[in-house]
Amino acid sequence: MELTLLDGPKGEIKLWKNVFSEEDLKEYHHFFLNKIDLYQGQIRLFGKTYQKPRLEAFFHAMGKSYTYSNETLKAHFFPPTLTRLRIQIEELVGHTFNSALVNVYRNGFDSNGWHADDEKELGPNPIIGSVSFGSTRTFVLKHNTTKKTLRIPLCDGDVLWMGPSIQVEWKHCIPKQPKTTDPRINVTFRTLYE
Ligand SMILES: O=C(O)CCC(=O)C(=O)O
Known part of the structure; x- marks a missing residue:
């Protein structure tokens, strides 16, 4: 296991490998x-409704639903395997979480558009613990004002920690990567407040 502190946003991005x-x-x-x-x-863009280009599931310790991209995701309670993963991540990053959004990118045509995880239920400075499994995909971050861009390949078993300024000052996305044929799973652990 190794820890890489990425140069850039005030050391607020950490990546653990293997x-x-x-x-x-x-x-x-x-x-x-x-x-x-x-x-x-589904996602609404310019007045039209589209299927999101990925599959999702949302989990919350108390079964609290989550509104994200103008859509309310029904919450499931944490099953034991996801609780085990949550505890592994909490011990690694030193922060506790009460919810998890799972995204499955079925192949390289699935993607996630530019956004920040800045819904008001996440509080003013959300901390995110993100775990990736399966195919390597590039996670791209862009600073809101300087437009500085970071490209981070996220591989099977990588854990990315985003600190309190990241959702405020940066946006992120997972672009399409058409040569990728196998699925990728991403789990972002979050803390939802009342
Ligand atoms: O798939 C990823 O690595 C990022 C997922 C993401 O942006 C999100 O869940 O908000």
Whole structure:
């Protein structure tokens, strides 16, 4: 396991590589691709409704739903495997979370457009713990005013921590990567407040 502090946003991005054992990786892949109810949500753009280019599921410790991209995601309670992953991530990054958004990118044609995780339920300075499994995809961050851009390849078993200024000062996205044929799973652990 290694920790890389990325140059840039005040050391507020940390990346851990090779966090999981082979058995954990196998278990988490199987769990997220086969054992949870994935849902294809909708997004409204310029007055038209489209299917989101990825599958999602949302989990909250108290079953509290989450409104994101103008859509309310129904919450599931944490199943034991996801609780185990949450505790692993909390111990690694030193922060506790009460919810998790799972995104499954079925192949390189799935994507996630420019946004910040800045919904008001996340509080003024959200801290995010993001875990990736499966295909490597590039996570792109762009600063809101300087337009400085960081490209971070997120590989199987990587954990990315985004500190309190990131959702305020930067936007991020996962662009399409058409040569990628295999799925990628991303789990962002978050803290939702009342
Ligand atoms: O897939 C990723 O790495 C990012 C997911 C994301 O941007 C989000 O859940 O808000």
